[in-house]
Amino acid sequence: xxxxxxxxxxxxxxxxxxxxxxxxxxxxxxxxxxxxxxxxxxxxxxxxxxxxxxxxxxxxxxxxxxxxxxxxxxxxxxxxxxxxxxxxxxxxxxxxxxxxxxxxxxxxxxxxxxxxxxxxxxxxxxxxxxxxxxxxxxxxxxxxxxxxxxxxxxxxxxxxxxxxxxxxxxxxxxxxxxxxxxxxxxxxxxxxxxxxxxxxxxxxxxxxxxxxxxxxxxxxxxxxxxxxxxxxxxxxxxxxxxxxxxxxxx
Ligand SMILES: [Zn+2]
Numbered sequence: 231x232x233x234x235x236x237x238x239x240x241x242x243x244x245x246x247x248x249x250x251x252x253x254x255x256x257x258x259x260x261x262x263x264x265x266x267x268x269x270x271x272x273x274x275x276x277x278x279x280x281x282x283x284x285x286x287x288x289x290x291x292x293x294x295x296x297x298x299x300x301x302x303x304x305x306x307x308x309x310x311x312x313x314x315x316x317x318x319x320x321x322x323x324x325x326x327x328x329x330x331x332x333x334x335x336x337x338x339x340x341x342x343x344x345x346x347x348x349x350x351x352x353x354x355x356x357x358x359x360x361x362x363x364x365x366x367x368x369x370x371x372x373x374x375x376x377x378x379x380x381x382x383x384x385x386x387x388x389x390x391x392x393x394x395x396x397x398x399x400x401x402x403x404x405x406x407x408x409x410x411x412x413x414x415x416x417x418x419x420x421x422x423x424x425x426x427x428x429x430x431x432x433x434x435x436x437x438x439x440x441x442x443x444x445x446x447x448x449x450x451x452x453x454x455x456x457x458x459x460x461x462x463x464x465x466x467x468x469x470x471x472x473x474x475x476x477x478x479x480x
Contacts, residue, residue, distance in 0.1 A: 232260040232379070232480040234407070237276045239472045241298035241389070242411070242446040246271060252474050253298040254444055256386070256407075257281070260379050260480065263356040265289045266310075267386065269302035274309070276475070283309070289320040289355035290341075293388040294372035295332045303327070304334050311340040318342050320355050324371040347373050350399075363399035366390030368421045376403060381480070385435070389444070391420065392427035397434050405480070406437045407472075409444035413452050422446070425457060432465045443472035 238252030245251050253270035257277065264287050266277065287310040292300045303323070310319040318341065325346040327333045338344060345353060352361045363374040368389045376399070377384045385403035389411075390396065400406065408431065411422035428442060440461075445454055454471035461469040470478070 232381075234258050234260070234384075234478045234480065235280070236443060236472045236474065236476045236478070237273045238270065238474050239443045239445060239476075240450075241270070241296070241409070241444050244447060245445075245450065246298070250450070251445070252276065253301070254409075255299075255302070258358075258377070260377070261357040263288050263358045265291060265355055265358070266306050267291045268293055268299040268388070269306050270298040271301045274302040274305045277306075277309075280475075286310075287319060289322065291321075291360070291375065292323045292327055292332075293374065293386075294324055294366075294368060294370050295327050295330060296370065296389070299388075300327065300332055303332065304337060307333070307337045307340050314340045320345065320353070322347060322353055322355075322360070324373065326371040347371075349373065363387075364395060366396070367393055374399065376400060379480070384480075385437075387423070387431070389422055392423055392430070394430075397431065400431065400435055403435055404438050406431060406435060406440045407478075408440065408442055410442045411444055411446040411449065413449040413457065425449075425461070428461065429465075432461070432467065437467060439468045439470070441470045441472050441478060 235257040237255035240251040255273035256267040258265040320343045321341045359378040361376045366372040374388045382404040384405045385400040387408040412424035415424035458469040458471040
């Protein structure tokens with residue numbers, strides 16, 4: 231059964247410090263391919279707790295170097311390669327992760343492949359094709375991705391401020407997973423999406439299913455599940471507000 235597991239659903243420090251929700255991170259298990267996506271704080275322990283050490287991880291992707299997306303990158307490289315004893319798997323990271331030594335230099339020869347992200351380039355991890363978006367507007371080097379599976383095309387719209395060209399990178403997606411920190415963003419300098427931006431994606435991309443995640447305090451206090459229900463009704467598509475430890479079956 232193909233699914234995407236959500237380890238956590240926030241990136242907001244106040245929520246993480248108060249342990250209300252966990253930082254993000256996805257486990258993608260599709261077409262017999264296992265990918266850890268954006269392993270933030272706590273993702274490693276949640277992974278081990280949920281899956282043990284039985285499954286082979288085929289790849290690790292980091293969208294940008296912020297701690298809620300990259301904190302557990304190194305320990306996952308250790309896990310994927312059995313502590314460097316088995317050279318295997320792909321690691322796909324922004325160049326900044328190498329330049330700033332976010333990926334620890336001693337691990338550079340552990341995986342089979344370490345690739346830096348280039349806009350619009352397509353990467354292969356086992357049976358999946360993963361294409362990077364144009365650069366997101368997030369203050370650090372950041373990209374989203376589309377994943378072509380045997381059944382559909384999934385877009386993972388990671389952290390970014392909204393701008394209309396963004397939509398070009400997610401064309402033809404059947405399923406969208408979007409990091410939506412705000413309900414209504416009224417701060418000019420904010421580097422995250424809000425619900426009006428999600429509505430633009432629904433209108434132009436027309437996915438059949440859309441998941442909102444990566445919530446900050448305000449949208450959480452306004453009940454993301456209710457917001458998702460309203461969007462479902464308004465646009466007649468399935469909109470889901472992610473919960474920590476949720477499985478999205480595909
Ligand atoms: Zn970020």
